[in-house]
Amino acid sequence: MNIASIILGTRGDVQPMVALATGLISRGHKVVILAPPEHEELVTSHSVDFMPFGPEIKKKIRENPEKQKGGVAVKISPKEGKKFTLEQMSQVPELVPDADLILGTGIVMGVHTAADILKIPYRLVAYYPVILGPGANDPAKNRRMFGFGRAVINGFSRGYMNKYRKSVGLPPIRDVWAHWMGEEVILASDPEVSPVSPGVAFPWTQTGFMLLPSGKPLPDTVESFINQETAPVYIGFGSNPITDPEKYTLMFDEVCRTTGRRLIISKGWAGLKGSLNPDILFVDEIPFEKLFPRMSAIVYHGGTGTLAAAIRAGIPQSIFPFMGDQFANRKQAIALGIAPETCDFKKMTAAALTNAINECLNNPAYTEKAAALAAKLKESHGIELTISYIEGLMKNKD
Structure with missing residues (x-):
């Protein structure tokens, strides 16, 4: 055929x-x-x-x-x-x-x-x-x-x-x-x-x-960063456009400081710029199925593919949607008990990110429900x- x-x-x-x-x-x-x-x-x-x-x-x-x-x-x-x-x-x-x-x-x-x-x-x-x-x-x-x-x-x-x-x-x-x-x-x-x-x-x-395995290992720089201390938090917004990359670089610096967590930031299609902060690592496209299970929380735009990978990792997540199906995906993740309430991407601030990350990390219910759903989807x-x-x-x- x-x-x-x-x-x-x-x-x-x-x-x-x-x-x-x-x-x-x-x-x-x-x-x-x-x-x-x-x-x-x-x-x-x-x-x-x-x-x-x-x-x-x-x-x-x-x-x-x-x-x-x-x-x-x-x-x-x-x-x-x-x-x-x-x-x-x-x-x-x-x-x-x-x-x-x-x-x-x-x-x-x-x-x-x-x-x-x-x-x-x-x-x-x-x-x-x-x-x-x-x-x-x-x-x-x-x-x-x-x-x-x-x-x-x-x-x-x-x-x-x-x-x-x-x-x-x-x-x-x-x-x-x-x-x-x-x-x-x-x-x-x-x-x-x-x-x-x-x-x-x-x-x-x-x-x-339909998940696509990458077949590639994590880059050495990512492996080294993950292994330094406690599991980092992943933040990524996929193909969503961002008009002011510098604004978000400063925002992530603030989130790193207020949460006390190291961050792995996906540059995405917006071309986010790197930071001088040694506790933040900016990365290009990376295999989610290898990265996500080693994160402490996953913060993203709510894209369906990222949602599927995040759920299978069994990790608490937080969604700041930008367009279309992302709003429905956030609503469903909240209903499933694997994500806290959040604002839309256009209203996102350092404080909103900090609150969402802390909620994921400090409320064991999110971890328990995320792990249970991941186990169910293995089949x-x-x-x-x-x-x-x-x-x-x-x-x-x-």
């Missing part, structure tokens, strides 16, 4: 799909990942074929950090959205003409049409239930907001999408969001962590989160279940 995985998103969108690709390849299938150019090393380092496709998300964030406020990591204008969607509709069939199945991840409104052109199945792979819409028991406000967003996307996109579909002999679509979701969404998240509300708008099957098999679903889908098709 030839599978094309089309991704428009950050590292957190790509990494689980690389994990899935390696599993599919081990089963004898062929996989190619089409994603923004900055992900090439991540993909090819795991012996997965790669085609650069789509805009450079990392460059877009770094060039315009002042525009990335208000709860989204990358603001895409209607004009840009139209360009990306039409490229997906028109170019994907030419790039992967022999594909038997197309998987979409991220902002891929046009990929379903590409699959329609090739007359092959399409499935969206998502990592958080909120994409399925509010459930029957969710507040009316949530349903109104979701309906409004759905209407806006239809208003911006349905006309030009149907114009293109007509030009290639395809029938019109009535709802862009439903077209994006497809016949059934593959929800690659853990049901113990991300349960789906009853009565959501779209069909789904939940398989579990999760997200990659295997997703592969089983895909193979069953294609077998039934034949």
Whole structure:
């Protein structure tokens, strides 16, 4: 089976799909990942074929950090959205003409049409239930907001999408969001962590989160730093844009002093600068599955991939969300009893960080519940279940 995985998103969108690709390849299938150019090393380092496709998300964030406020990591204008969607509709069939199945991840409104052109199945792979819409028991406000967003996307996109579909002999679509979701969404998240509300708008099957082992050891500098004294605290905000790195360097110095804890800080896509403080170590991308179990607490933005790794480490965590699914992930982590209440990232201060870290370290309930949940998830098999679903889908098709 030839599978094309089309991704428009950050590292957190790509990494689980690389994990899935390696599993599919081990089963004898062929996989190619089409994603923004900055992900090439991540993909090819795991012996997965790669085609650069789509805009450079990392460059877009770094060039315009002042525009990335208000709860989204990358603001895409209607004009840009139209360009990306039409490229997906028109170019994907030419790039992967022999594909038997197309998987979409991220902002891929046009990929379903590409699959329609090739007359092959399409499935969206998502990592958080909120994409399925509010459930029957969710507040009316949530349903109104979701309906409004759905209407806006239809208003911006349905006309030009149907114009293109007509030009290639395809029938019109009535709802862009439903077209994006497809016949059934593959929800690659853990049901113990991300349960789906009853009565959501779209069909789904939940398989579990797909973790990608790095195969690399921790750098010597990190090993040396960890082994000096008591376990450090990890702080990282992933691909979230930060307009004033110096502000956060000073903030982390203050947190180190007030908590009395050494810190390992991820530079992330924001390019956070180093500190002269010997009790703070700034690091580039690093294997979470090796680092997190050796931390005393994990402070981060609430990205779904980091959430999955943090939970499996069995370590108390604290979330300061910036965008989208991160708010839902914080809410769920608090409900699970593994994280304290926090403010949003844009309101984060040294005092807020200090309070959150101290709460994680001094309240044994967080440690106990984190360890219990980690033990429960040792039996999760997200990659295997997703592969089983895909193979069953294609077998039934034949």
